[in-house]
Amino acid sequence: MSTITDVAALAGVSPSTASRALRGSGQISAATRARVEEAARELDYVANPSAVRLVNGRTDAIGLVVPFVTRWFFAQAVTGAEDVIRGADHDLLLYNLGGPDGRQRFFERMPLRNHVAGVLVLSLALSEKERAQLAQMRVPLVTVGHDAPGASSVMIDDRAAASTAVQHLLNLGHRRIGLIGGLPEDPMHFTSSALRARGYREALTAAGAPVDETLIVPSDYTIDGGRRAAVRLLALPTPPTAVFAMSDEMAIGAIDAARSMGVRVPEDLSIVGFDDHDLAAFFHLTTIRQPVQEEGREAARILLRMLSAPDEAETAHAVLDTELILRASTAPLRR
Amino acid sequence: MSTITDVAALAGVSPSTASRALRGSGQISAATRARVEEAARELDYVANPSAVRLVNGRTDAIGLVVPFVTRWFFAQAVTGAEDVIRGADHDLLLYNLGGPDGRQRFFERMPLRNHVAGVLVLSLALSEKERAQLAQMRVPLVTVGHDAPGASSVMIDDRAAASTAVQHLLNLGHRRIGLIGGLPEDPMHFTSSALRARGYREALTAAGAPVDETLIVPSDYTIDGGRRAAVRLLALPTPPTAVFAMSDEMAIGAIDAARSMGVRVPEDLSIVGFDDHDLAAFFHLTTIRQPVQEEGREAARILLRMLSAPDEAETAHAVLDTELILRASTAPLRR
């Protein structure tokens, strides 16, 4: 691997001149610049990033923390963030927690410490202690789907979106509306679950409909979890006539459960999901669309902005729009 | 950010002693070591990785190149690789190509150059030029799902697996068997497509069944692509009685197409997929299971091994097992 000294030697200049020429800083005669560039090309020179970082006193890598890359939502957000970060020529260090154990290990060891210029955290509700750990790194922090003090955030209005979903069902005449949602003490703490649950309750209350706690079933954001939750709901003495699931995966599980129990969708049971997953259209699922890739992109943009203006200690908070997508999994209540 | 000099000062020793104590190298009295460790803890010291890399002359970051993190297969493989790499305390630089443009940009700029100790490439059939570019970085290279000269690889036996799938259909009495597969000139060049197509042809030929080119329909590994391909097959004057799809996504699309055309699965049409995607069981899909996460893990392991024994220029080649998973999307030919 050739160094800048090699380049300088080949070009017949000093290393500092070579450095200036290559980076376009200072005043350099066009002739020397050309010569240096030619030499660099010839030697296939690329600056050693460790040396550059050491002397500049900063890294340009960005840490991306994600619970599970395999889940649709996270993969989408990663794609958006990655694209923006690459476009700005930063490195992206991926950290996939992969469950409670990985999460604990991460926060214990803080492997990003001293490694990154900024951190992007996808959809983890940070405990106070975790937030403090992250803050201790003294680098800008942006979260997606969760709002932590001292950090910037990109969110959707989970509460309003959930209300909209439930309102849609209420408009169709439904009153007994089930909720399939995040686990109450989810080890991964997705805050959005709590917000969506709140929106659900508020919509019902505002419409004068009772909130029946037996219709609220926790689940784990997987198809199978949605299936189990739906089975429980449909086995109730007075089952709901409609269900709002906090993710499309769970909604799909619910559709499957209904089918296998001889309950027709939407004739006997209306179902609304959340996300507008790739498969939602396939299942004719009415759902709340959220712009997941854009959430990742926007978070990355905010982080880049924070990096370029480090003095301004301000945090930014973006709220992106959601939209109710009407498909064929919901229908008016039949009496 | 405190430096090792701060730690040394606080512990009342020289920086080199502090360094040795912290890294457990050389001979250090238990007393000094304890004092240094205490000082480091107090100052919350973490070595500056750029400085460490600069002096050691190497980075410990590993580059992971993936076409689309959002596709199930890649997300799974990334998860496996990430886990192993993290476990070995290496950084993981993610590079998501995201299509032909991103691919070209990547190979033009080679942003991993001088950044990484090794590279993991997921399921890209590398052109000779691309392979040369990668080789020019002079770091170990491991590919998953593709075999390139000079690189280690982790593969499955795509040809045999495809043969098995087709053989299963032949055993059920089918003779007209459609193939839904990779695009012939897929801009992302997935080699496995070609190998699976070969397996398909060989199985038919070995059984004395004719290979009808009109039954071979290219597609793009998406649900929708599978749907379109199936529609074309089913609209044929003499449609096939069975179909082998090169991915579960495409198989699912085919199931949907059949359903909407009034063709029953498996009574009128048997379908075999490939991958054992999370949704395969959901669709009762008979499929070829491949251990995707394990492919990622094994690739990472091989890379780590290459890094720890850089002298041995040998490449390793792992072939992992696949398995035919029988479900309800295939049935004997009805006459």
Added chain:
DNA sequence: CTGTTAGCGCCTTCAG
């Protein structure tokens, strides 16, 4: 067992 010295590759003063 510990301190001193030198240098990894680069960039940024500071002099010319």
Added chain:
DNA sequence: CTGAAGGCGCTAACAG
């Protein structure tokens, strides 16, 4: 406009 010198933080010899 260009070169020399110094130092970023750390570790590997080399002396003690």
